[in-house]
Amino acid sequence: MVQQGRCLFASMQKDYGVVPDADHHACMVDLLGRAGHLEEALELVETMPLEPHGGVWGALLGACRLHGNPDIAEIAAKHLFELEPNSIGNYILLSNIYALAGRMEDVSRIRKLVRGKGMKKNPGCSWVEAKDGNIHEFYAGEMTHPKSKEIKKALEKLLDTLKREGYKPNLSSIVYDISDGEKEQVLKTHSEKLALSFGLLTTTAGSPIKIVKNLRVCEDCHLVMCGASRITKREIVLRDNMRFHHFRDGVCSCGNFW
Ligand SMILES: [Zn+2]
Ligand SMILES: [Zn+2]
Incomplete structure (x- = not known):
C-alpha cells in the first residue's frame, strides 16, 4: 500500500493543513524502505524540512538490512552514530549488513570500533x-x-x-x-x-x-x-x-x- 501511503502523506498538509513532523517522516521512510524504495526513502530524509531524528535514520537502516544495501546503510549509520553514540544496536545492524554483502573487512572494522568504545553486546x-x-x-x-x-x-x-x-x-x-x-x-x-x-x-x-x-x-x-x-x-x-x-x-x- 505504498501508493496509498504517499497520497496520505501528501494529503496531510495539502488537504488538512497538518505539517508532517519527524515522526510522520519516520513512518514514511519505514513504508518506502520496507517496500524496497530505498533511494526514494533516502531522498525523503535528505530533503525533509526538519532535522531527522534517530527514528528516521533507524527506519532507513532497518530497511537496508531487509534489502541488503550496504551503501545507503553506511549513510544512515553515520548519522545514527552521531545521534545515538551509545546504542550498540546500530553498530550490530551495520555489521550484519556488511556481513550479508560479504564485506568481512568492514565487519571487523566495526567490531574493532565497538571494542574501542568499550561497548558490549547484551547476551540474548x-x-x-x-x-x-x-x-x-x-x-x-x-x-x-x-x-x-x-x-x-x-x-x-x-x-x-x-x-x-x-x-x-x-x-x-x-x-x-x-x-x-x-x-x-x-x-x-x-x-x-x-x-x-x-x-x-x-x-x-x-x-x-x-x-x-x-x-x-x-x-x-x-x-x-x-x-x-x-x-x-x-x-x-x-x-x-x-x-x-x-x-x-x-x-x-x-x-x-x-
Ligand atoms: Zn514476526
Ligand atoms: Zn535466533
Missing part, C-alpha cells in the same frame, strides 16, 4: 511462562536449566521435523567467521529456541506459548517459530525488543517485516 535472553505461571529464563548458549538435556533433545527433534519439510537454517543470521556447521550449532542455542522447546515440553498441548526476548529476534529463530506454530498446532507469542510476533499456523502477524 528469553523468558517463557511455564504451566504453573512461573517464568523460566534462558540465555543463548547456556545449558544450566535443570531440564537442559530434554530441552536440547526436543529441540533437535523439532528442527529435524522442520528440515524434512524444507526448513534450512538461515546461516546468514550468524555474522562471525566460523564454518557453516558451527554456525548451525550456534543457531540451535539461541535463547528463544530454548524457551520455545521448554514451552512445548512443559505446557498443555494446544495452549499458547508466550516468550519475551531482550533483543531483536533473528531471521532463523523467526523461521523456526513459524514452522513450529504450524507443526505443533500451537499459537506462539514472541515479544522481542521491537514488537509482538504472533505465530499461528505457519505465519507471523508481522508479515516477516520486523
Whole structure:
C-alpha cells in the first residue's frame, strides 16, 4: 500500500493543513524502505524540512538490512552514530549488513570500533511462562536449566521435523567467521529456541506459548517459530525488543517485516 501511503502523506498538509513532523517522516521512510524504495526513502530524509531524528535514520537502516544495501546503510549509520553514540544496536545492524554483502573487512572494522568504545553486546535472553505461571529464563548458549538435556533433545527433534519439510537454517543470521556447521550449532542455542522447546515440553498441548526476548529476534529463530506454530498446532507469542510476533499456523502477524 505504498501508493496509498504517499497520497496520505501528501494529503496531510495539502488537504488538512497538518505539517508532517519527524515522526510522520519516520513512518514514511519505514513504508518506502520496507517496500524496497530505498533511494526514494533516502531522498525523503535528505530533503525533509526538519532535522531527522534517530527514528528516521533507524527506519532507513532497518530497511537496508531487509534489502541488503550496504551503501545507503553506511549513510544512515553515520548519522545514527552521531545521534545515538551509545546504542550498540546500530553498530550490530551495520555489521550484519556488511556481513550479508560479504564485506568481512568492514565487519571487523566495526567490531574493532565497538571494542574501542568499550561497548558490549547484551547476551540474548528469553523468558517463557511455564504451566504453573512461573517464568523460566534462558540465555543463548547456556545449558544450566535443570531440564537442559530434554530441552536440547526436543529441540533437535523439532528442527529435524522442520528440515524434512524444507526448513534450512538461515546461516546468514550468524555474522562471525566460523564454518557453516558451527554456525548451525550456534543457531540451535539461541535463547528463544530454548524457551520455545521448554514451552512445548512443559505446557498443555494446544495452549499458547508466550516468550519475551531482550533483543531483536533473528531471521532463523523467526523461521523456526513459524514452522513450529504450524507443526505443533500451537499459537506462539514472541515479544522481542521491537514488537509482538504472533505465530499461528505457519505465519507471523508481522508479515516477516520486523
Ligand atoms: Zn535466533
Ligand atoms: Zn514476526
